[in-house]
Amino acid sequence: HRLILxxxxxxxxLHLAAERGTVEDLELTDVVQQGFGSxxxxxxxGPEPGVGCAGRGIITAINFLEEEGAYEGLDFVSYDVLG
Structure with missing residues (x-):
């Protein structure tokens, strides 16, 4: 991640959604950053370690990205998941 960006x-x-009150108040441009090689x-x-469920953050983010059309026109999608 550090090398790409x-x-x-x-x-x-999740941090931006908490600041603004809800994920519905976010735009793709708020959360998507373009890095090396486009x-x-x-x-x-996700929550702080030992508090809550990391799966919540993943589900919230993926649902938001799907609803905003973030996957349209991509060649592939890669996920780096805890665990």
Missing amino acids: NTKAQQTV ILNVECG
Whole structure:
């Protein structure tokens, strides 16, 4: 992730949704960053370790991306999941 974006951190879907009150208040441009080789990156986020379920963040992010049409026109999608 750091090598693709040339940065250490990216705002997460869950963090931005919490700041704004709901995921419905987000736009794709809020969460998608373009990196090396035009690779598009999204970080779903999750609860602090030991609190809650990481699956919640994954489901929320994927549903948001599907509803916003984020998968249209992509050649492939890769997920890096905890565990």
